[in-house]
Amino acid sequence: MWLVRPARPDDLQSILEIAGAQGARLSSTLPKQEEALARKIEHSQASFAGANDPELPPRFLFVLEDTRTGTLHGTAGIDSRAGNGQPFYNYRRDALIHASHELGISRRVEVLYPSHGLTDRTLLCSFTTRPERVGTEAFELLSRARMLFIAEHRSWFGSRMVVEIQGVQHENGRVPFWDSLGRHFFNMDFQAADQYSSLLSKTFIAELMPPNPIYVTLLSPEAQAALGQPHRLTVPNLELLQREGFQAGNYLDIFDAGPVLEARTDTLRTLVTSHRKTLHGSHDDSGETCLIAGGEGSGFRCTLARATDTLEGDVRVPVETWHLLEKSAGDTVRMAPL
Amino acid sequence: MWLVRPARPDDLQSILEIAGAQGARLSSTLPKQEEALARKIEHSQASFAGANDPELPPRFLFVLEDTRTGTLHGTAGIDSRAGNGQPFYNYRRDALIHASHELGISRRVEVLYPSHGLTDRTLLCSFTTRPERVGTEAFELLSRARMLFIAEHRSWFGSRMVVEIQGVQHENGRVPFWDSLGRHFFNMDFQAADQYSSLLSKTFIAELMPPNPIYVTLLSPEAQAALGQPHRLTVPNLELLQREGFQAGNYLDIFDAGPVLEARTDTLRTLVTSHRKTLHGSHDDSGETCLIAGGEGSGFRCTLARATDTLEGDVRVPVETWHLLEKSAGDTVRMAPL
């Protein structure tokens, strides 16, 4: 059985293993350093418990567990406020029209503006799974469990959400956008900048990032082609998020120019289609597979179950599912179709 | 009876009278110079007739006529491509976060970026009426007739629409945003700049407008307060457009910082709620008052009528309405609820 639950300190080694396996191929906001990860889990636990220090906005880290073996297969996170109290950096892609009436010339000049416009929105992040899970029901469970968590704790989150999708990177680790822009200013390779970004305060970005807008036409052709393009390996995740209602807007990642997806929280498919139900037992293993979540804060659990939907406000699922959710008959759960 | 129809050359004096009566109180994109207005009407006629010179994108000018007296009571326009082939200038309001981790300081710094991001969207413009018509059914007819025209000629227009709403101006003609910003660069008063803007090519804006972003905090407090605020007298128009589905985004007028409203064409209320119907006669003067439009291109007419909606695709209106629309029984019209 697949279970999504808050990360615990004893998950540390398993998470490191999953994060490490991503290697340079697919970075995420998940630190690969033991100490940094331990701090992140600790902060997540406090956030699930309801702590809300204005200096340290809540950040939640979930894990996907195979309950039969006790092994972890993935992680997913929510930062309640993008930037976590610091500026959240993006480039905003916009166009200026350079037109000369007299000469009859009109050119569309694309410009990347440094922007903090998405700061404080709710951010989905830290999404990683073992490669064999990509595209499976468990993959979808891990991603969408977060939406159910948000639905159950709506007041903890903002009205607008964002997700950063990793941008184009070659097999050899080269990131064309970085090589054409960031490298000149940060004087380090993409991997180093990406790691610093997840480990350090954003001061170094304020210090090193070019403060003025960038003309797209002066980027390398390869970098121009990469603007707003997702990394090949992120496509399953991207498509899942698009089905959820996320759309690419005008924002790009400052390091690799990957697209930033945006959505209004209350129109996300899982939030719209999920409902609270009263839990009842079922001995039947037929029915449709759906997401089912229960528990508040630290007690939050989410799993997949075959549910038979009897009456309006009721749901029947196997008793095994009750145990996973740490719930019993008559308790309230939230469910959404897969 | 109120009729909205394409402007004709012989409307010139009446339109000048209406435009002139607006005086400095409420500017619009309607030229107050006879020659310029004559050219605008001529261009509008060509546009209604289906002309589409890539150098001269279609621009439509409608008038509101009281058919009992033959007098005009208002004008309304659509520019098929904002900027009319030249850049369409706005300020885009955005915020940067200036934060020092070390000092524990975080400030939200608002910036106005010169933008052409709305260039080529479809623009509603030139909306003026006699003061006594403001807020009446005729006022609504004049504004919304344009949506019916767009619905009937959907391929002539873009997928996104914008409207510029005039910003704050004092009784004495002073425009606080202009006085704090534009005046320093254009070296003229607001009225002059506004007039040049409707008369001349936009070269003078490219030449005179400060090319770099503007920090809001350096504007006068009065100008800061005026950002995105509508002129008192535009409120009825603004509310009508909001009901139609237009929303203020991040764009502001470069001269007076009035809000620019945006909408997706296909979600506008009039487009969504209007339907094609087959015309039938009615001797009954009961029924609901609705907008009813017929005719293609230069033949477009729109009026208000008491309609009794009999069968699905039919509508019954007084024969008088047929005449106004230059239609007869069995012809197709488009109607929308008021």
Place this chain on the structure above:
Amino acid sequence: MLVIRPLQQGDLDDLYAMALNAGKGLTTLPADRDLLQRKIDLAQDTFNQRCEPEAGLYLFALEDTEVGRTVGISGIQARVGLDEVFYNYRLSLTVNASRELGVHVRTPTLQLSNDMTDTSEICSLLLASDYKGGGNGLLLSRCRFMYLDEFRKHFSDKVFAEMRGVSDAQGRSPLWDALGSKFFDMEFGEADRLSGLGNKSFIAELMPKYPIYLSMLPESARAVIGQVHENTRPALRMLQAEGFNFNGLVDIFDGGPVVEAFVHNIRTVRESVTRYVLVTQKPVPLEVPPAERVMVSNRSFQDFRVTTLPTPCVGTETVRMSPAVAEVLGVESGDSVRVAPLKEGGRWPGPAGRDGEQEHETRPGRVRRHRSHSSWG
């Protein structure tokens, strides 16, 4: 004899021929008869004070009096940027450093600048190819400094020159290809021509307004910023010898440098002295190398003349000249003339500096006659 004088109406044909031969790259003097005629008219209006002093264009012709042919031109624009906007890029530095990460990166940037607005420009130098050498280029260029010195109130305290930047034999500019061409939908030559015609609103409309980070440009483009075309190197060396320095501004199209100097610091100005004319029949050998010649100007605003004489003609109070030279300069014995070395490091009698002049002016008893040409020329 070769003499500098104001450009005048009869010069059009010679000017046009020179412009034709000069080919591309001299945008201030295109081979366009109408435009050249307008320049002659403007120069005439300027010398005759029929235009606003700030709008003045002082164009000097180098005439070979033996053949009656104009063989060179040079000029001073009283002020730039008054009618059209005058654009340069400022080559500046952006430093980004993070102590935490031990990173320190310097990025040169080009920022749009109008900082030369209202400054006097020396410009339009062109010498017929068959007259090159023998110090003619020096005379054509440096006569302007004698004029600047003489009539300082008509010019700014600081003057500048734009030097032609690097382009290849086909007229392609590496900076244009990497930067300008991305924003201006035209060839370098066309942009340069439009700009030279004074038709500059297209620059405000089309050019990038935000700073350009040079690290994003290819090496070929970065290498030419602030560099001069190889044909312009002698002119640059000459100006450097006069005390002109690169001021951080470059041409927006080809990246050629702007050099500037305070008028009072220009070597020709610092080394120039006044003397009284002594017309003499005693023959002097006129054909001496440039290093042994001095420029002599008649100090006239309206009918400015400069020619060269052998250095030994200059005494402590007078400068000796033949009646022919005096006639060309329009001076008589006793008139005050200004004298300066033609070539830097050339022979120069007596103490350098303006001291000589001051000495004279405190001893008026020795002066026979002194009239100012600027009032009657």
Place this chain on the structure above:
Amino acid sequence: MLVIRPLQQGDLDDLYAMALNAGKGLTTLPADRDLLQRKIDLAQDTFNQRCEPEAGLYLFALEDTEVGRTVGISGIQARVGLDEVFYNYRLSLTVNASRELGVHVRTPTLQLSNDMTDTSEICSLLLASDYKGGGNGLLLSRCRFMYLDEFRKHFSDKVFAEMRGVSDAQGRSPLWDALGSKFFDMEFGEADRLSGLGNKSFIAELMPKYPIYLSMLPESARAVIGQVHENTRPALRMLQAEGFNFNGLVDIFDGGPVVEAFVHNIRTVRESVTRYVLVTQKPVPLEVPPAERVMVSNRSFQDFRVTTLPTPCVGTETVRMSPAVAEVLGVESGDSVRVAPLKEGGRWPGPAGRDGEQEHETRPGRVRRHRSHSSWG
């Protein structure tokens, strides 16, 4: 006797007392014992060449040898902007013009600049108030130009000074109130202090990056850009007399100007000559006005000393001095010393310029002994 020498360990108490009396506005020398001690340590490392040449901070003390008290300090920072980013605003001009409308508007702008990066700065001048006058300030300031000249390879070709900008008696700066305070959530004094402590990453984080259009600032703020505090006017005049000019850069907080000069153009450098020491018992009247005194340096890198002597002590080859002065300078008869006028326009024997020096060096027969202090001091 008043003598310039490198700052040394025993100077801390006197320095702290001076800094306390100086009050606000001297951010490079705050009344902070730890910070002052670090500066002394750095200066000692610098003179003893124990730090990277670029990181050097050359601090000179003015000591009254009679009372053994340090009464002044001045310094040269070998290079700025290497460790921390060095920020200025460049006062530039943006011209917007429309020929069609006949509009021509000039808008001064402030653009963030790091252009002084890697340049030598003269800094930290402070003189005890009871020693003001009598040319002590001139000595304290100008001794640095003798040092710059002597050891040019340790410094940049161009040097600059930041001049304190306008603030009122309460330390309020009009530019700060109109501009800085809108972006930095702190008082001017606090920002200035943080900046002076070398704690500058907050500037990168908080300050506006886009150009500031001055027409949007109140007149009170515009009026002080490039202007110095009234207490700083004498220092500015002194530097101007040395040939320093405003270079278009201003302080980002108070708008005070940056002035710069090429080392070879500095008056003290141009007018300095070398002479040989002639120790003599013949008494000379030491108490003469500044205009009749010269600075004499011992030319030592590590143990640099400068004091003043009456101008008549300087001969065409030698400079005469008492054994006491020679002892203070650490020189003996026959040693080479550098001499320059203390005050501009002061009496100066023989031809100005370095010609005198060259003459000597081409006639070594007259030299009895010549040793360079920079190798053994």
